[in-house]
Amino acid sequence: MIQLAYISFLAGGALVLIPLILHLLKRRPSEPYEFPSFLFLRATVAKRQNKNNIWKWLVLLLRVLIIAAICLGFAWPFISDVAPKTQEARVILWDSSFSMSARPWKNEMSGLAEEVINLAGPKSPMIIGLVGDRTRWSGKGKFCGDKDKLMKWFRGNSESRPCSSSFLLALKQAETRLKTINCKFKEIVIVTDRQELPWQRINFKHPLAPGIGLKVIGPANKSFANCAVTEVLNDSVYSRAGIPLKISAVLRNYSKEKFKGTVSAAVTGYSSARESFILKPDEVLPVKLKLMPLSVASNPRKLEPLAGKVEISCGDDVTTDNVRYFAVNPSSAFKQAKLSPLPDSRTDFIGTALMPGASESDYKKMIFNGSSSAGLDEISLIVLRKVKMLERNYRSHVETFLKNGGSVAVIVDNERETAELLKSFGVTVKKRKTNTTYLSLIDYEHPVFKPYTRIKSEGWFTIMFKEWFELGLPPGAMVLARFSHGEPAIAEISRDGGRVFVIATDIKREATDWPTNATFLPFWRELPVYAGVICGKRKKSNSLAVSCAPMSFPSDAIVVDAQNKLMADKGAQFIPDTPGCFKIITSDDSSMFCVNPPVSESETVMVPKKFDDRIAQLCKNETIPPEKVIKTEGERMAAVNHPDNRSWWWSLIAAAFIMMVFEMLIANRTAL
Secondary structure, X not given: OEEEOOHXXXXXXXXXXXXXXXXXXXXXXXXXXXXXXXXXHHHHHHHHHHHHHHHHHHHHHHHHHHHHHHHHHHOOEEEOOOOOOXXXXXXXXXXXXXXXXXXXXXXXXXXXXXXXXXXXXXXXXXXXXXXXXXXXXXXXXXXXXXXXXXXXXXXHHOOOXXXXXXXXXXXXXXXXXXXXXXXXXXXEEEEOOOEOHHHOOOOOOXXXXXXXXXXXXXXXXOOOOOEEEEEEEEOOOOOOOOOOEEEEEEEEEOOOOXXXXXXXXXXXXXXXXXXXXXXXXXXXXXEEEEEOEOOXXXXXXXXXXXXXXXXXXXXXXXXXXXEEEEEEOOOOHHHOEEEOOOOOOOOOHHHHHHXXXXXXXXXXXXXOOOOOOOOHHHOOEEEEOOHHHOOOOHHHHHHHHHHOOOEEEEEOOOOHHHHHHHHHOOOXXXXXXXXXXXXXXXXXXXXXXXXHHHOOOHHHHHOOEOOXXXXXXXXXXXXXXXXXXXXXXXXXXXXXXXXXXXXXXXXXXXXXXXXXXXXXXXXHHHHHHHHHHXXXXXXXXXXXXXXXXXXXXXXXXXXXXXXOOEEEOOOOOEOOOOOEEXXXXXXXXXEEEEEEOOHHHHOOOXXXXXXXXXXXXXXXXXXXXXXXXOOOHHHHHHHXXXXXXXXXXXXXXXXXXXXXXXHXXXXXXXXX
């Protein structure tokens, strides 16, 4: 049916009177005067004058049509499947949480929603909203009275993109949309499994607008059983290729019944590990799995991101959270740290630990010579050694880096420039020691050392130091490790919003055998991770919750899944709506992140029996007669933007423009 979005523009049609009045004024009779010299021309001009009269009437017609076409075009006529006087309107909110796929009611819930959709018609339009961390609307959020279109959209989208749901914003958005339509009956229908989580943030003291009802449809069976993998930890975020992996996982039973099953772990390039388990009601069970490499690595020092997952099989009702993905070596080291240069005669043990097997070009990207701050905004840690090799203005770049929340690790040596740098941080180098010593104390509560609590950490106390330095630390400094005489070996100092780490020995063969110890590589890979957490440039975990919010990456980056299937091309956004491991590949680097279901969605707590009484509090019994509802700007914009509303306003404007051209040509010919 034909409708007008901006009917007030038709008032401009009164402007057609202007050309009519002007035309009539020109036809007003005047008193004739005889001019003898023109008497012989009358017969000649008579035929031409009659022809001009026809053109004048045509000009008048064109002018009237131009004004009418412009007014009608601005009124925006369109054909819609929604009747101008609707009787009822509904907004269906479909709970897109993971628990909606539970075995007891998976098919039942879709049937309940389709029963409501079948009520749609021209006089009973609807909108469907799929509620997750954000709400996706049918028809771009515009009412539709075609139930076939609504049903097709629902069936094509309801089972995709499950994520954590909340009805807080969805209810407000549904209420706003119902306010834009003029009808007697308005209702919000929520189709949910009655899990308590989506309702937790609802304020029941603030009811919906008068005249808007609320109905909650749920399954007949009001409970489900669920077990989940809630956490996965690797012994270290980084691991060299070809060595065994030790994986720790946490399993949880959210139900009141006991479950038996198996848990398995798999990582690319490693054999899978499997164990049996028994989960008692409400039990949290930690498990440990060891994975062995399938073959000897061609380059055991090469650092590559690897995809992994831990999966349980126990016959529970929800299987989505039975798998949890994780990444080994999620990001390259030079994206997290830069190093000051060393003499060519020195072996760069720290550079090798951070980026084993790096090419010469990649190694150069990791070097900070102090001449500029280029690349410092991408990293979290600068390692300073042989300070005298840096450019003179390096101090200003380091200070700015610290003020921006970055961290600096200083390797102490027997040079004046290093002592001056440490003095600016409040650290004094008291004395150089050459007697052999070992570590006697480690702060395992510190995030850098905490991973060592899950593995054998005796290696720290076998490190031999033949050259070390006695330090004086400023007040408030934290000592992370001490030598056997009690002197600080590794210290952390807060400085201008960042952190300064001081290593009281030079990293060279003559000073210590630490680079050959098993603790060296994990320490120098955990330190940039911790520094990144401090400055906020790197998330503590490389695991993201499933979301419908798009992610942006550098313009030259592509995103692929664990099977190297392209998920997002260069410049495109990636939507993390599917659990799994994903790799970001740029021209000079690659990194990996994981997408997992939110742990909170595994909860089986359902709303209480008295919940319907609280729902009733959201509804007011007052109604608003339709004649008092004014057509709002929102409703007009809804009609203008709706993809299914067919309009020919542009055709009217184009026709008016064409008629203007003809009118100017004819008017010039007839001198009108």
